[in-house]
Amino acid sequence: MIKKRILTGDRPTGRLHLGHYVGSLANRVRLQEEYECFFIIADLHTLTTRPEKRHIAQMQEHVRDLVLDYLAVGIDPERSVIFLQSAIPETYQLNLILEMLVSVPRLERVPTLKEMARDANLRTMPFGLLGYPVLQAADILLPRAHLVPVGKDNQAHVEVARELARRFNRLYGEVFPIPECLLGDVPILVGTDGAAKMSKSRDNAIYLSDDAETVRRQVFQMVTDPQRVRADIPGRVEGNPVFIYHDTFNPDREEVEDLKERYRRGRVGDVEVKEKLARALNTFLDPIRQRRADYAARPRLVAEVLAAGNERMRIEARETMVQVREAMGLMSLPLQSEPTTVPAGLVYC
């Protein structure tokens, strides 16, 4: 039986954190067997808010970090394709075609784009940032993916991809499956500040590659129930970031229930709750850190993984573009120039 396909990925803007893990990575690892997976490192998407050369210069390091994080959590490059967006020429081609099939007001209704512009201190909306979901649709549709495991903040983008796939199929004929969005167990993990989602751009993340001491320090700086100024005051468990993390990462359910119960009654201090959380997080992260260090010690590994992934993705992308052009009736001329044959009788020197 032919496996269905997954496409998802990340922008190379930094290392991956616990939010990425629960929002998307856990599903990627879990579904690797069942689906044919394509994981994109979306460097072109980074240009939508950070086109300056100094940001581009940092990307190489970030790309390496992403690949190491992927391998560390258990993405297997023998089974799954890890590739770099800018290395696939067909991405730019499909993006342009899809741009014709969506209106500006539709894109203006995508809530995340204004936030992204604001977070990047942009005074006006760049054309490319408005087109962020269209480029993402090109990424999703190029491998003709069926499923897109992402965090909640990305759901509105996948919706645009679904609309574009439907529109394309209606106008030109069935080429694309309509991709489904798959949210993680925790669709949005709050940051350590308790104020916003955990994000690379805010200083509120615990990274998968943070060492044990850094994790502990971050946990001890976490916001808890602001009303609870002393340990003997009953506290709120619901919406409290420390307990959200306990629920998500501490497999010792009994310990978590006991802490919650005592917290509600004012019978436990923040120190004990946080000490146990730091321990649980470090137990969760230990094997990830270990694997990451092992992979990082292999100097050519990342380049090899990407070279193989790019090559594999290009094959799929070419195939899709043949189908796209055929469906559209676009260009019947040969697309690649034929290998030059030297006409008989002429001598080239």
Ligand code: ATP
């Ligand atoms: P940036 O701040 O640069 O936008 P980010 O941390 O938001 O970075 P992205 O590369 O935009 O990361 O997101 C990659 C994937 O991880 C997306 O599927 C996104 O939905 C998911 N994700 C990111 N942050 C979280 C979070 N806090 N909780 C759940 N999922 C998340």
Ligand code: MG
């Ligand atoms: Mg983001």
